[in-house]
Amino acid sequence: AQSVTQPDIHITVSEGASLELRCNYSYGATPYLFWYVQSPGQGLQLLLKYFSGDTLVQGIKGFEAEFKRSQSSFNLRKPSVHWSDAAEYFCAVGAQGSYIPTFGRGTSLIVHP
Amino acid sequence: GAVVSQHPSWVICKSGTSVKIECRSLDFQATTMFWYRQFPKQSLMLMATSNEGSKATYEQGVEKDKFLINHASLTLSTLTVTSAHPEDSSFYICSAIGQKSGTEAFFGQGTRLTVV
Numbered sequence: 600a601q602s603v604t605q606p607d608i609h610i611t612v613s614e615g616a617s618l619e620l621r622c623n624y625s626y627g628a629t630p631y632l633f634w635y636v637q638s639p640g641q642g643l644q645l646l647l648k649y650f651s652g653d654t655l656v657q658g659i660k661g662f663e664a665e666f667k668r669s670q671s672s673f674n675l676r677k678p679s680v681h682w683s684d685a686a687e688y689f690c691a692v693g694a695q696g697s698y699i700p701t702f703g704r705g706t707s708l709i710v711h712p
Numbered sequence: 713g714a715v716v717s718q719h720p721s722w723v724i725c726k727s728g729t730s731v732k733i734e735c736r737s738l739d740f741q742a743t744t745m746f747w748y749r750q751f752p753k754q755s756l757m758l759m760a761t762s763n764e765g766s767k768a769t770y771e772q773g774v775e776k777d778k779f780l781i782n783h784a785s786l787t788l789s790t791l792t793v794t795s796a797h798p799e800d801s802s803f804y805i806c807s808a809i810g811q812k813s814g815t816e817a818f819f820g821q822g823t824r825l826t827v828v
Contacts, residue, residue, distance in 0.1 A: 643819040689755065698816075702755040
């Protein structure tokens with residue numbers, strides 16, 4: 600069975616600072632990997648996904664993530680955080696061909712002015 | 713991307729009553745829809761998978777008689793919480809896939825259910 604670990608429950612950064620949110624997964628084969636963002640009281644919006652190919656994936660809103668098979672990681676990064684990035688971020692892993700990813704517990708991003 | 717809409721966005725109901733939540737795919741035909749439940753500050757837990765025209769497949773531990781799912785058309789799935797109790801209060805989110813969505817499931821904005 601697949602699983603996802605997001606070790607940080609909360610992350611606090613200053614506006615303009617760089618950001619890295621950690622995600623580690625467990626899956627026996629090459630996984631599908633996703634990062635979603637959820638604003639308060641809202642549904643999920645897909646930031647980016649990795650299926651195959653280039654291990655550095657570019658997403659929306661200036662986010663990127665790097666798939667590192669040797670570390671079973673898919674960390675999300677952004678070079679300069681904006682106040683509007685404050686939200687809950689979920690990493691998810693899915694089997695190839697599956698539309699039902701397993702979600703991590705989420706990391707809450709707090710942005711200080 | 714494809715658009716999935718849920719209605720209502722929030723609902724308050726009395727204990728013992730039933731409430732229906734709708735999930736619509738607005739610009740594509742959704743062959744499969746998924747219903748999730750999210751507790752405060754927690755992740756999404758898959759409740760059930762519904763395919764158009766067939767019975768929903770429920771995850772282990774989800775009461776199918778309490779959470780009735782109907783996927784009567786390619787653009788609409790409904791989740792009915794029957795005889796709701798305060799412990800059913802939660803955030804319910806649907807997602808949908810179809811030919812237009814490709815390899816990605818699109819999520820609705822969620823419905824906040826509060827049972828008083």
